[in-house]
Amino acid sequence: MLSKTYDPLKKKRLEILSPEGKVTKPNLMPKIELETIRKWYETMVFARVADQKALQYQRQGRMLTYAPSIGQEAASLGAVVATEERDWLVPAFRELAAWLHKGAPLEKLFLYWYGNEAGSLLPASVRMLPISVPIASQFTHAVGLGMAIRYEEKDEVVLAFCGDGGTSQGEFHEALNFAGVFQAPVIFVIQNNQFAISVSRRDQTRSETLAQKAVAYGIPGIQVDGNDLFAMVAATQEAVARARAGEGPTLIEAVTYRLGPHTTSDDPSIYRSDEEVEAWKEKDPILRLKRYLLSKKALSEEEDQQLYKDFEEEINVIFSQVESSESPDLEEVFSYTYDSLTPTLKKQLETAKQFLGGGE
Amino acid sequence: MLSKTYDPLKKKRLEILSPEGKVTKPNLMPKIELETIRKWYETMVFARVADQKALQYQRQGRMLTYAPSIGQEAASLGAVVATEERDWLVPAFRELAAWLHKGAPLEKLFLYWYGNEAGSLLPASVRMLPISVPIASQFTHAVGLGMAIRYEEKDEVVLAFCGDGGTSQGEFHEALNFAGVFQAPVIFVIQNNQFAISVSRRDQTRSETLAQKAVAYGIPGIQVDGNDLFAMVAATQEAVARARAGEGPTLIEAVTYRLGPHTTSDDPSIYRSDEEVEAWKEKDPILRLKRYLLSKKALSEEEDQQLYKDFEEEINVIFSQVESSESPDLEEVFSYTYDSLTPTLKKQLETAKQFLGGGE
Amino acid sequence: MALLNNIGALTQAFDQEMELDPRVVLYGEDAGFEGGVFRATKGLQEKYGKKRCFDTPLAEAGIVGSAIGMAIYGLKPVVEIQFSGFVLPAFNEIVAHAARYRNRTRGKYPLSMVIRMPYGGGIRALEHHSESIEALFAHIPGLKVVIPSTPYDTKGLMIAAIRDPDPVIFMEPKRIYRAFKQEVPEESYTVEIGKARIVQPGSDLTLVAWGAMVREAQKAIDLLADTEISVELIDLRTISPIDRDTLIQSVKKTGRFLVVHEAVSSFGPGAELISLITEEAFLSLEAPPTRLAGYDIPVPLPKGEHHFMITPKKIVSEIKRLIAY
Amino acid sequence: MALLNNIGALTQAFDQEMELDPRVVLYGEDAGFEGGVFRATKGLQEKYGKKRCFDTPLAEAGIVGSAIGMAIYGLKPVVEIQFSGFVLPAFNEIVAHAARYRNRTRGKYPLSMVIRMPYGGGIRALEHHSESIEALFAHIPGLKVVIPSTPYDTKGLMIAAIRDPDPVIFMEPKRIYRAFKQEVPEESYTVEIGKARIVQPGSDLTLVAWGAMVREAQKAIDLLADTEISVELIDLRTISPIDRDTLIQSVKKTGRFLVVHEAVSSFGPGAELISLITEEAFLSLEAPPTRLAGYDIPVPLPKGEHHFMITPKKIVSEIKRLIAY
């Protein structure tokens, strides 16, 4: 079992694909068609381009705020591809590649960051919770989903994300403990991107790895190179299998790096050096997978460039749709607090309409 | 180092004094004068008698509610005797022997359970926080004290308690993580008495020991036989030394058993068997220490019986003082919410006085 | 019909809803095996199994957060918080999530769930066991806040709460858990959330109370028996959303308004009622709408609690003051 | 004198108090090295060292709970919560402990500490970044709740808060962090907690606001320049304890009362003010005391936020309605 072999307490980390794009542990390499890998690569590139475009729109004042996941594409995608459509995805707010794979339309995601609740109304078939802003609180929801799955005797699993900062929250602890006690089929993935805004990973906790926090809950924990798509897939597949078999939750620490700012209002140059960033760029998950695909002749440089061009165009179109979307009207803003308007809300809506009419 | 040798992940538990009263690990036996041990024994017996008397008063309707620590006397006392007067004690609500040792007068403690805030106003010299009802929340206060101690560059330490149930709370996690990060001089003692009201230890968390939760914070953790006074002293002494040397916090799991009810409104026969209770009575910390003292000729059966008699009388006197104590008057009830009465409180106090006068 | 106290009414409501709807799940600290520290869920684990009625670790945020996940999945969790004083660690889950999930997802994931908790004073308890914090919830859009005062309403409101499409904070006045019994129909029924109950009609003053205060108000009215004063007593039953119409109509008739609650006065629930009345029935008022409420202090421990308690005599004295205004 | 915005005034207050009192310690998420996401503590770690101004792990209960421990020890912690929406995980520490430690220990361990947080809408932010939850704190006996609206008051109130013997919730209207500057004395001074400020005297209506709403109220008054209506504008500054006298006296003079706040209306802070006025100045009232407040919904995300915002025009329309009553 990977989670036994790669014991975080023994400072082991699961790595399969080297930064040079070589599979260093062929025996651990998950069996995936080249074509599928190529498709996943495209999702990662699409996410990367979308992130870059979003940052650009934001600089142009066309998008409000945005939390890019540049550099972390493999960590979220590698996990989600190991799950099925019937499984649940519980995001934090930095897993764009995973959301896309899960079926959340980019249009909706951009709409959310554009400042419109409609962006969180995903298609009914997409089993994905909305972005969760209060750090780590989503983990308890993930556990509840897992408990419900056991209750209904389904073989679904839940894949939930948080950041390295999230591990400090009380709800992280309560969720993992509940999951252990109730053997909830949840895979908790920590995207350890080394920072919580400006606070570095080493100031977040004194535990040497985040994976070892699993010990506190009597559940398996494993540290994975989060920029290594294959390692993420392998670790998650094992965790999913365990969860489906009724053997409970797993904690996966994906060691990665946030190459961009925390959000568009953050200036990372204050708290980290260019050298550090450059060093991590060498470990870029997309670059790595590209090298792999090139070596397997499943991608050419030209095709790759074309991908970027095509995606950029596609995303520009999507964004202009978002930009021309309707803002919520007054009725909509009132309509979703309760199943139906309370008497007080009815009264308030009336007043609001009067303001619209004459007051303003 | 004990915390290395007795690695909870290797299922090690520190034990020095056997239930038969024999020192099984002489090399680990802390150096303590027999006379001192005898004094500690008396504190434990005093606490036991006080608990029993309190239960009795409660049954007579003379005390409101009460949470006895019968069976857990060594766990709290063994820890506190390893600290000094300048150190801080942060209780949960089941550490009577420790409070007494720390200098909290039984009169005050009874006054608290009797339903009077004055019971929490301990003498200025006693560095002990009041009983904390919201489970595990006191751990963050302990960490704050520890951070303040470091800030003031003092060599004091903080000894803080919670129960096995307390380990599930988010604040337990946040406190231990803070303590690790800031290397706060705090010794966290979990009195694992096997139950949180009716919920058994095994339903509380899937981790095999509670001590291993230390791994999540990169701090030392050790499991100790909590009914073994000497083991508790040894483990705490080491933790205190570490904390004083600026080497940060320690987590100690004291494995013990609540021989009485959770509180006087609890009926433990619902959720546990007589056999289980009887088995644990064999491991009674007082019985064990008595056997040790008898074997060392530091105590005789007659002296022991006399102790119980004397204490019972002493406690009866104390309790009658408590019973004849003044209830807080109206002014007192208003006086401590803020440093001085707010305008609204002044007004409310006036109204209250009017009610006293004519209204009622 | 059976003669039930409030605890019995709760248990019967759970039992009938669990029987009827396999999605109903009950849990909390000590709520399973033991049936809760007040025994409201007693017998249900035995009857429906550990799967549908169970104990949890000691972690309120975990309890409420997991219930949110369950509700998203489509179950109907009814979770117990041991005392309302211990709901605070779950405040983030309730305020940041439970109240907002429907809105956040534009209706994709509404949360039908109940968070129940004993609340209020008068049981001579330890610290944090006597507070009345309904206003903290009532101020949060997206939550419904329900407080029954009789076994009949307890059963009907709980069944309504379980069936409600929105998250309901169900606060149980523990002081009257076993204080009295009432005939309660055997069959399942609901009492509408959002509707106050006119306990007794009257013409001179509108007296509003809820929970354990309804009985104190009734006692006060009894004390007034030999006066001419005619009091209309309203049991609010739902704190949020408020039954505006019943209150406004009553005051338009009586011209006087007194609200009585255990919660501390400042920024408390009474302030909302007074504002509602002032805004909507100003021209009918013959005296200032007034509250008789807890003082702005932590509820004293038992030896001092009597200073804090709202008594029938205090209510009478306020009523007389307003009538004489 | 220096021309400072509200952020500058905060930084200066911290700097001067840290200089003066070695017990003052500042911390929070990102509050140390980076100086906070709004840069209110910028430069202080450099000047006073990591010991006195530092970052913490991402855990609000840990932040507030540890501050309680520090205050018990005798330090004066000033902790930053990144946004008021994220104070909820610390609610237990604030309500169950910070507010009650003095009372619980009958004065042995009072807590002199400040919990500061940006709050309020109008900055086009993500979910949970726009709420106004002052009423949740104001309802808790033992807390003081302070909200400044100008750089002068920000500095003076923050210094007063740090020196206050009780725990102070210091809510900073982030919308006006950098919106304007004001001459602020170089030297240290305090503005008394518990005292409202009459921004502008008037005779027809008392208008009460705080935080970012004070400016909107001023704009509304400007819009009324060509009418006869004379408005007395009061900046409440301290939400709890309320400056009863200033409010009551004002309404006794004007006979009309309007409170404007961003917090949602129901069970909100305005309800307390209306109740106070009704109870204490009933016979002077010429119109119902009224609130213009947030609707009972979560603050909409930016594309819908304008529907929620209190605007000068809305204020004017309410003032006119009350004058014409």
Ligand SMILES: Cc1ncc(C[n+]2csc(CCOP(=O)(O)OP(=O)(O)O)c2C)c(N)n1
């Ligand atoms: C409870 C809570 N506190 C504070 C914040 C403000 N905040 C937003 S993101 C963030 C840092 C998160 O760090 P991490 O968990 O490592 O995730 P990352 O941003 O690195 O993906 C903080 C402090 C929040 N959203 N929620």
Ligand SMILES: Cc1ncc(C[n+]2csc(CCOP(=O)(O)OP(=O)(O)O)c2C)c(N)n1
């Ligand atoms: C936050 C909170 N939730 C619930 C309770 C109610 N309660 C009081 S004691 C207790 C069990 C505590 O168990 P444990 O921590 O093991 O301590 P023990 O009583 O065994 O000493 C519970 C649930 C509480 N006091 N605080």
Ligand SMILES: [Mg+2]
């Ligand atoms: Mg991070």
Ligand SMILES: [Mg+2]
């Ligand atoms: Mg226990």
